Amino acid sequence: MRALPAHPENSDTGRALLDPFGRAITYLRVSVTDRCDFRCVYCMSEDMAFLPKRDLLTLEELDRICSTFIAQGVRKLRITGGEPLVRRDILTLFRSLSRHLDAGDLDELTVTTNGSQLARHARDLAACGVRRINVSLDTLDADKFRRITRWGDLTKVLQGIDAAQEAGLRVKINTVALKGVNEEEIETLLEWAHGRGMDLTLIEVMPLGEIDGLRIDQFLPLSLVRARLASRYTLSDLDDRTGGPARYMRVKETGGRLGFITPMTHNFCESCNRVRLTCTGQLFMCLGQEDAADLRAPVRASECDEPLRQAIVDAISRKPKGHDFIIDRRHARPALSRHMSVTGG
Template identity: 80%
Template sequence: MRGSTIELPGTSSAPALLDPFGRAVTYLRVSVTDRCDFRCVYCMSEDMSFLPKRDLLSLEELDRICTAFVGQGVRKLRITGGEPLVRRDIMTLFRTLSRHLESGALDELTVTTNGSQLARFAQELVSCGVRRVNVSIDTLDPDKFHRITRWGNLAKVLQGLDAAQAAGLKVKINAVALKGVNEDEIESLIAWTHGRGMDLTLIEVMPLGEIDGQRIDQYLPLSEVRRRLEARYTLQDLAERTGGPARYVKVAETGGKLGFITPLTHNFCESCNRVRLTCTGQLFMCLGQEDAADLRAPVRASEDDAPLNRAILDAIARKPKGHDFIIDRNHARPAVGRHMSMTGG
């Protein structure tokens, strides 16, 4: 069965991609590099081998694939990595993709970053139509930050946040909940983010890729975190969605939003509207499955977009209903062999 399309009311004339379960795929996350200037302990090993340049999609190829998805009804593009802002000439891609914002074909162009390069690029991102960014910060303790990221400098990231907010970007902080590492800081992260007008999303450790150590030693169920927070805060469930897997609450005492991404304690697949493109042109229809479609081959085989568009439709027809993440002592190997830095965060 090949993926199908439907017309969505109130949007552009582009059809929406429909998966086998009737979900409209309107959100593409694009990894532009597997490289990163951090080595976070839950994401990758310290001694990583990265892909040779010849295997990567060029910026022109990335633009072509993104444009094909926009033409088939994708309304939101998120640029990720690795760390996307370390890719050489990356702002060229943002500038070319911004034409879809100007035409109205695209609702949002955004980015997930570790913040290390934000001071350098914040203003230019705004000029390309980016209005909000997600920044990963797991702790406000500089020494602990360095231990978690191995190579990161918290002061530099905070300077990037200042630059982002000064440029007018709306910032959301992502924090991975790590047992015995930052679980005692979650309340202070809430106070800090909400005090700066930023939202906070907590994320459970995901079993992707080999790391140094075992993820069961890092895994902190967010169901447990929420129970503890409810003893201190009034958490009001919100119906809103931002196109991602987070479920949001309003913290009455601060007035800010708090999100929970719970791939393990609560499968978030029922309303999944997203697919992920790697920097090598592999399209993963599910973060937690190994099945992928090769989009690099049709892009490099022909200047005609018809083969690429067919490949996209065929891939969406294979999108599964959900993932099967497991973390326990009996499943020491990761559920998925590739690292998050390859797939895109």
Template identity: 65%
Template structure:
């Protein structure tokens, strides 16, 4: 699949649910209204769609949410997709299956994920301070997430910690987090907050440029250039003192769209060609139409890819009260 700007689409992010057991302040409103069950694709429908994308050249699939691991029997989808890893077809087949999670379910699911073929996971963790964790997540407790991280490590999974940089909240914790990740053999990825969805707050109060964070970290750490990439938008450095990596995802201060290789499928079957644009394709309709075969489904996907835009236009500004995109991050899956 080649988009209008010559970029090969090889990475599919799939939101398997819009539901979550936390309410992070940059992701959701506190009082969320979730989708009715009839609008949400079954796991079998998600599997069929993913299979179509794999057949068309997708090499990496990341399951996201909401919180993907709270969806009932979601491990069956992991097993089905994992069985396709290394099963080469005309386009090379699936090479990697990953997941982004808040970690709360990992104690009971880490071994199953590894058995299903998952080898790397991202865990969202914005602070190591229990009180701040509760404030950021609105009602979460840090212990289940930390226990989940260590359970995943024991299961053999490689772990990257995702942390959203929040001004005046966790901006002075990153020296500690970098040391903690180094101690436990984890990579760290910092993310600028993005203007997605009505969160009942002013995003200008949250926004912290990662150029500032990187400059502060360099006062105490040696960040060495590296060409390491996971196929996503992060720019990575090796931390000389720990031997681990730190990544920076900067949709606000550096538009990384020129190398974008991904599209996002929601749990309703809506395909977003860009995280920061509203244009989308409805794949649920052809998926549930008994008269539409897999060939027609692939045509619908190709038509959507032909509309993939050059990039997003994120802006965080006090003069612009509305979010750049109305849907919440939990709907698109990050």
């Protein structure tokens, strides 16, 4: 498999990206595809229309944009989708980006995945310098898993997690809390994850994209979940930060870490250090806002990185203070029409 060409780095390496509120942007989440081999009920409609492949950034263009961000102070890259590991030749991008780890310009290269392709990719990811991954998993019940994902195979995901741990990758489990679906299984998931040395992060369902059904019927406030867990376990707040929006607690009885991501009940924007790049080259400065900057145009217009660098600087200057997610109870419509798989999970 051919390697991506090393693109000349931006020479302006000493300047950090600062937003209007003085927050340094050091974390870039990159969606490499909007496609996924699952159709999770809170994320997609069953009959999804995916983007034409010609609209997607090439792997070379993705590498160039990521490298330009790194030259301006980004220290963490997370590769997302859709399901990133279904993109053809995706390991080529990981191998190319690993040069920034080797050079010391990047602290972490990581990935969020549904785990379906992990069994065959885990060792290669580790060889590219990936040290930890997030796996999205909402239940340990095979029948329920198929209902949530519509056609996912839990056995393959569990085999992928096994392969990842065998390859030396640290695994964190991400679980979307769904009212009436998996809320009674959270304790089981917690003890299973911690029993295998994995962190567990619980996530409130987000009002992004049209789905089949109503999100108000799915929404489970994590404040209620936390109160219930506190009646059974000894929970203590931690100051740990991994660059994302989770707040962490230590569970005394299991010794493991438990995270909470609460975009609905507790806005986590005050320390936001991240932006999101879509697979079509749109840069979203905030997950919960529609404002985006087109980075595909400057990449394709010039081989010089300066127009791209300036487009990034201009975009960061528009980063808002925070989002205002609301599940519309009157009209049952999402806060934003785009799906999470387009923006990047």
